[in-house]
Amino acid sequence: MQGGISVVLKAEQLGSVFGFPITNALVMTWAVMLLLIGFAFFFGRSLSLVPTKLQSAVEWAFEGALAYMTEVLESKKLARRFFPLVASIFLFIAIANELEFFPGVGSFGLVHATNFLPLLRTPTTDLNFTLALAMISFFTIEITGIATLGFFKYVGKYVNLKSPIGFVVGLIEFISNLGRLISFSFRLFGNIFAGEVMVLVADYFLPYFLPAPLMGFEMFIGFVQALVFAMLTLFFIKLAITEPHGAH
Numbered sequence: 307m308q309g310g311i312s313v314v315l316k317a318e319q320l321g322s323v324f325g326f327p328i329t330n331a332l333v334m335t336w337a338v339m340l341l342l343i344g345f346a347f348f349f350g351r352s353l354s355l356v357p358t359k360l361q362s363a364v365e366w367a368f369e370g371a372l373a374y375m376t377e378v379l380e381s382k383k384l385a386r387r388f389f390p391l392v393a394s395i396f397l398f399i400a401i402a403n404e405l406e407f408f409p410g411v412g413s414f415g416l417v418h419a420t421n422f423l424p425l426l427r428t429p430t431t432d433l434n435f436t437l438a439l440a441m442i443s444f445f446t447i448e449i450t451g452i453a454t455l456g457f458f459k460y461v462g463k464y465v466n467l468k469s470p471i472g473f474v475v476g477l478i479e480f481i482s483n484l485g486r487l488i489s490f491s492f493r494l495f496g497n498i499f500a501g502e503v504m505v506l507v508a509d510y511f512l513p514y515f516l517p518a519p520l521m522g523f524e525m526f527i528g529f530v531q532a533l534v535f536a537m538l539t540l541f542f543i544k545l546a547i548t549e550p551h552g553a554h
Contacts, residue, residue: 334405334427395532411426
């Protein structure tokens, strides 16, 4: 075993199935999926006309989120259509980030030669996961814009040949739009991974004083990052379905 602080940027591979690598971040992703599916299944079976405290809390949260999305998108139909996506993004990222600080995550693993391979790693500290999530959000936004406005009107937001200024502005908008893939993925990955490293450093140098407050702060940051990712997806959907300037 190696002493000191060990920071691994890439998710560790535990094995492979038919040539497909199985990493500890992927195993954690499956675990979060099972938690969400299991909760949805058992919660759905326990629904009643006289709601329990848990059912009332969940209904209150969902109704509030749906009302906010309706206000932003200015359409109840669109809000109900995109609510499953936005809510799933938020719940998945939030639960994955909070589970990072549960006992056993990152501490149980395999010893291979002199290297320790943890069985579980927070998915949001793996750039592959955040990039995949960013691509889901990005392509949903673009397809929604094309389906709502039509192909030529949507492309007209970025291709404007009527004037040199309009062309430059459209080009800047296009580059900014592509930049969402980078900003979406690296913002989430950078914040969560940096927080994990900071807790490791604090645990190494001041193990009895600093880790607990930092872990509480990072749990709050994990919740905020989940909310930011979900809200940005919602706001960019709103921008995508908005008529281009001068359309009327």
